[in-house]
Amino acid sequence: MTKDTVQRAGKFHVDAIQEKAATGKTRGTVGDIKAVDPVMRATGVDVFYGDKQAIRNISLEIGRNEVVAMIGPSGCGKSTFIRCFNRMNDTIENCRVQGDIWLDDEDIYDKDMDVVLLRARVGMVFQKPNPFPKSIYENVAYGPRIHGLAGNRTDLDAIVESSLAKAGLWEEVRDRLEQPGTGLSGGQQQRLCIARAIAVSPEVILMDEPCSALDPIATARIEDLIDELRKNYAIAIVTHSMQQAARVSQRTAYFHMGELVEVGATDQVFTNPRTKLTEDYITGRFG
Numbered sequence: 514m515t516k517d518t519v520q521r522a523g524k525f526h527v528d529a530i531q532e533k534a535a536t537g538k539t540r541g542t543v544g545d546i547k548a549v550d551p552v553m554r555a556t557g558v559d560v561f562y563g564d565k566q567a568i569r570n571i572s573l574e575i576g577r578n579e580v581v582a583m584i585g586p587s588g589c590g591k592s593t594f595i596r597c598f599n600r601m602n603d604t605i606e607n608c609r610v611q612g613d614i615w616l617d618d619e620d621i622y623d624k625d626m627d628v629v630l631l632r633a634r635v636g637m638v639f640q641k642p643n644p645f646p647k648s649i650y651e652n653v654a655y656g657p658r659i660h661g662l663a664g665n666r667t668d669l670d671a672i673v674e675s676s677l678a679k680a681g682l683w684e685e686v687r688d689r690l691e692q693p694g695t696g697l698s699g700g701q702q703q704r705l706c707i708a709r710a711i712a713v714s715p716e717v718i719l720m721d722e723p724c725s726a727l728d729p730i731a732t733a734r735i736e737d738l739i740d741e742l743r744k745n746y747a748i749a750i751v752t753h754s755m756q757q758a759a760r761v762s763q764r765t766a767y768f769h770m771g772e773l774v775e776v777g778a779t780d781q782v783f784t785n786p787r788t789k790l791t792e793d794y795i796t797g798r799f800g
């Protein structure tokens with residue numbers, strides 16, 4: 514990227530900020546919000562905590578067989594935004610979501626949407642591994658059982674095994690399925706949580722800093738797994754690690770103060786960012 518381009522991007526941005534100050538409108542997203550084969554589509558999403566607006570007019574698609582990385586400084590709204598995709602914000606008092614989010618052709622904020630089913634179709638993996646205080650087997654079997662996915666114990670056993678296998682954990686736990694999930698190492702617990710999400714055959718997996726509590730070896734395993742899971746699922750991942758975003762994602766979305774500033778192919782965003790805000794963040798000038 515030439516200095517001239519950076520300056521032009523910077524100039525563009527200053528103009529946008531001045532315009533925002535004058536009009537009160539958001540500056541809009543630079544880049545293409547569309548996925549090649551969208552599974553989820555967010556349009557014009559605003560999120561408020563009480564009177565305070567945390568997300569401003571964000572539109573973004575998550576596509577099949579792709580990983581979208583969401584990056585940006587602490588407090589910019591990544592967790593708030595990713596939680597919109599399976600209505601996890603509903604569980605936060607005072608939190609209000611406006612705008613539309615579609616899963617295939619269903620409006621997930623429709624009053625008739627079954628939220629329990631939605632959260633099976635759009636699974637979530639959190640920063641801190643949170644296995645249930647149950648056995649390894651039960652952690653994975655719980656979802657299929659409540660959603661009636663297995664006709665009998667043999668079917669359930671098969672779902673548990675295949676989910677653990679897809680999460681890269683089967684070989685390590687096959688002889689200790691009755692032991693508590695909380696007795697596993699942090700990295701194993703996170704893979705157990707991924708197995709639990711997979712067990713109910715989701716379409717989308719949301720991950721909010723899934724490796725931030727893990728050591729580099731456990732992190733590398735999860736990153737390999739994310740790449741593998743992409744073959745079957747649409748994935749969105751929030752990460753503070755730029756290296757991780759570059760390694761695992763095909764598209765990157767850069768958030769800043771509640772807005773989606775820029776989105777594009779991961780290579781482009783990291784090597785040739787189109788706004789100064791993105792440039793400053795990825796080069797470590799702030800954040």
Ligand SMILES: Nc1ncnc2c1ncn2[C@@H]1O[C@H](COP(=O)(O)OP(=O)(O)OP(=O)(O)O)[C@@H](O)[C@H]1O
Nearest residue numbers: 562567585586587588589590591592593594605607
């Ligand atoms: N439960 C809540 N009640 C009130 N305000 C909240 C709540 N959760 C988040 N916020 C505010 O919303 C804004 C966005 O927070 P959010 O947690 O989404 O940011 P983030 O980008 O995920 O940050 P981090 O990288 O630190 O996890 C922040 O100003 C935060 O203080």
Ligand SMILES: [Mg+2]
Nearest residue numbers: 591592593721
């Ligand atoms: Mg967060």
